[in-house]
Amino acid sequence: MSNSTSNTPEKEHKSSYRTEERRTLSSGEEEFFFDVKTSDMEVNMGPQHPATHGVMRVLIRCDGELVTGSQVHLGYLHRCAEKIGENVEWLQYLPYTDRYDYLAAMNNNLGYSMAVEALMPGLEIPRRAVLLRTINVELNRIASHLVAYGTYGLDIGAITPFLYAFREREWIQSLFEKICGARLTYSYIRIGGVFNDAPPGWLKEVGHFCDVFEEKWKEYRDLLALNHIFIKRTAHVGVIPKDMAIDFGLTGPMLRGSGVDFDLRRDMPYMAYGEAYEAGAFKVPVGSGEKGELGDCWDRFYVRVEEMMESIKLVRWCLGVIEDGPIIGEIPKVIKVPAGEAYVGIENPRGELGHYVHSDGGKIAVRCRVRGPSFTNIAVVEELMPGTLLADSVAIIGSTDIVIGETDR
Amino acid sequence: MELQAIHDTLKAAGVVGLLGCDEPRPANKKEKDPGRAGMPFLLVDPAEIVPLLTACRDESRLQFDLLIDLTASDPAADGDDLWVLIQLLSLKYRHRLAIKAHLPKSALSIASATAVYRAANWHERECSEMFGITFEGHPDPRKILLPDDWAGFPLRKDYEFPTEYHGISCE
Numbered sequence: 001m002s003n004s005t006s007n008t009p010e011k012e013h014k015s016s017y018r019t020e021e022r023r024t025l026s027s028g029e030e031e032f033f034f035d036v037k038t039s040d041m042e043v044n045m046g047p048q049h050p051a052t053h054g055v056m057r058v059l060i061r062c063d064g065e066l067v068t069g070s071q072v073h074l075g076y077l078h079r080c081a082e083k084i085g086e087n088v089e090w091l092q093y094l095p096y097t098d099r100y101d102y103l104a105a106m107n108n109n110l111g112y113s114m115a116v117e118a119l120m121p122g123l124e125i126p127r128r129a130v131l132l133r134t135i136n137v138e139l140n141r142i143a144s145h146l147v148a149y150g151t152y153g154l155d156i157g158a159i160t161p162f163l164y165a166f167r168e169r170e171w172i173q174s175l176f177e178k179i180c181g182a183r184l185t186y187s188y189i190r191i192g193g194v195f196n197d198a199p200p201g202w203l204k205e206v207g208h209f210c211d212v213f214e215e216k217w218k219e220y221r222d223l224l225a226l227n228h229i230f231i232k233r234t235a236h237v238g239v240i241p242k243d244m245a246i247d248f249g250l251t252g253p254m255l256r257g258s259g260v261d262f263d264l265r266r267d268m269p270y271m272a273y274g275e276a277y278e279a280g281a282f283k284v285p286v287g288s289g290e291k292g293e294l295g296d297c298w299d300r301f302y303v304r305v306e307e308m309m310e311s312i313k314l315v316r317w318c319l320g321v322i323e324d325g326p327i328i329g330e331i332p333k334v335i336k337v338p339a340g341e342a343y344v345g346i347e348n349p350r351g352e353l354g355h356y357v358h359s360d361g362g363k364i365a366v367r368c369r370v371r372g373p374s375f376t377n378i379a380v381v382e383e384l385m386p387g388t389l390l391a392d393s394v395a396i397i398g399s400t401d402i403v404i405g406e407t408d409r
Numbered sequence: 410m411e412l413q414a415i416h417d418t419l420k421a422a423g424v425v426g427l428l429g430c431d432e433p434r435p436a437n438k439k440e441k442d443p444g445r446a447g448m449p450f451l452l453v454d455p456a457e458i459v460p461l462l463t464a465c466r467d468e469s470r471l472q473f474d475l476l477i478d479l480t481a482s483d484p485a486a487d488g489d490d491l492w493v494l495i496q497l498l499s500l501k502y503r504h505r506l507a508i509k510a511h512l513p514k515s516a517l518s519i520a521s522a523t524a525v526y527r528a529a530n531w532h533e534r535e536c537s538e539m540f541g542i543t544f545e546g547h548p549d550p551r552k553i554l555l556p557d558d559w560a561g562f563p564l565r566k567d568y569e570f571p572t573e574y575h576g577i578s579c580e
Contacts, residue, residue, distance in 0.1 A: 074553055074554055075552075075553065075554040075555060075556070078554045078555070080563070082539075082564060083563055083564060086564075118446075118447055118448065119446045119447050120446070121446055246474045246475060246500070247526065247527045247528065248527055248528050249475050249476050249477060249526065249527075249528025251475070251477070260500060262500045267503045268503055268505075337446075338436075338443075338444065338446040339443050339444065339445055339446065340433060340444075340445045340446030340447035341445075341447045341448065341450070342446070342447035342448045343448060343478070343494075343496055343505075343507055345477060345496070345498075345505075352477060352498075354477060354478050354496065356478070356480065356482075356494060356496075358482060358484065359446075360484075361443055366482070366484055366485075367482040367483070367484070369478070369480045369482070369494075371477065371478040371480075371496070375531065376528055376531070376532075379528070379530065379531050408554055409554075
């Protein structure tokens with residue numbers, strides 16, 4: 001690993017893209033020549049670029065097709081989530097959590113709710129609420145990974161898988177619409193439980209979805225993950241060795257793609273995951289370097305593909321044990337949280353989503369810190385880019401599966 | 410490993426700058442103590458942060474190999490201190506450590522943790538622009554989320570909201 005500063009373009013670097021000269025032809029006429037220099041050219045990828053998955057700017061310096069340095073610029077979508085957290089009541093902040101990782105809003109709701117619940121020692125979450133939370137979080141994980149799957153195909157140049165993936169994602173969204181009324185920003189998981197019970201027939205439909213998805217999943221895997229051209233584009237590209245992944249603090253599929261067997265759901269269980277793991281309901285997929293090298297883009301991608309199937313198994317397990325009962329603990333209308341501080345991290349589709357909350361016993365938080373997984377995961381791109389081809393830079397950014405709403409918050 | 414055990418392990422390894430544990434405690438009405446809920450923190454001396462983090466990472470019984478989060482907090486506008494908060498995680502032993510360092514507002518400077526964990530790089534940049542803390546020895550101390558010309562430190566409690574930005578009224 002080289003020093004992180006060595007591969008970023010220097011500030012005072014002056015780029016001249018063209019060489020210009022005047023030549024005198026044999027006829028005596030003067031002619032003006034110019035040539036576009038291909039060495040040491042700076043390419044601005046973004047802020048409006050489809051492959052950056054949002055408004056992010058990557059400044060790439062390249063020598064012909066070869067990338068020699070890169071610098072990531074964030075902040076185009078900064079919406080002051082943490083400052084807002086210090087100005088609104090505990091429950092009022094919940095809808096803002098939907099908006100950082102907008103592809104996995106259920107997970108964000110859960111992370112925030114669990115952090116606040118950690119400050120309320122007497123609060124008990126009913127079992128039905130725990131299982132409803134787990135079902136919804138896992139369905140949301142599938143939906144989020146489907147977007148990752150589809151858009152990564154788009155980045156690489158495969159358009160059809162995207163359309164397939166969005167067909168199933170649409171179904172998950174309509175399931176969410178039935179249970180909470182929203183398709184993207186749910187605010188469904190509340191402090192103390194969930195806010196709405198499953199409508200009649202909902203759990204049955206989730207079971208039906210699992211059956212159908214299991215069949216479709218094989219199609220997805222064969223269509224994109226095992227596609228020869230796709231493998232050629234992603235294997236051996238953007239390799240993150242184990243120690244580098246750990247040094248950069250990567251979490252989630254990025255870490256597991258590099259061969260580190262760690263998943264908060266299994267290793268530091270919360271909600272129903274501990275019980276589910278003991279019952280053998282899910283495994284933790286880890287990258288193996290099957291098609292290329294350990295920690296390449298394909299490994300990261302395939303970890304996500306496999307995780308979708310594990311989530312289906314988890315949902316099935318939850319459907320088997322769920323029983324009728326209350327769905328929210330005893331929570332007053334205006335929540336007052338006891339004085340204290342807590343940090344709670346949960347496994348989001350993109351990695352560890354952490355909330356540090358600090359209460360002075362009042363209605364409003366003193367500090368509400370959000371640790372978004374995309375923010376740390378994208379930092380590694382600056383390190384991966386130098387030495388790769390310009391076309392691979394898209395494959396590398398796509399494989400990190402970032403959501404700009406979360407990097408910028 | 411529980412926090413007290415981690416504290417003792419570090420102490421046995423000869424780490425300096427340990428200032429004790431901030432454990433949660435139940436409310437005590439007799440002594441009018443509101444108590445503290447939540448999770449325990451390891452209190453440390455900000456001057457010793459780098460050797461401490463190195464020990465946390467390298468000590469074989471701790472092995473905190475991931476720096477999950479680095480942030481700060483301004484608990485009170487009239488308070489004297491900012492808190493620097495660091496979350497570590499061990500992949501092998503599956504335990505967490507929360508570190509808290511009190512930094513006086515009169516001297517907001519702490520050594521950068523980037524030499525120990527490269528994950529600290531961006532977290533420190535964010536922390537620096539939001540709270541005005543200087544991280545000594547940081548390789549790339551630019552702003553990260555805010556515009557380069559942003560004045561003030563937004564997450565400080567005494568921050569005043571700007572009324573206009575480049576001729577755009579914000580009121």
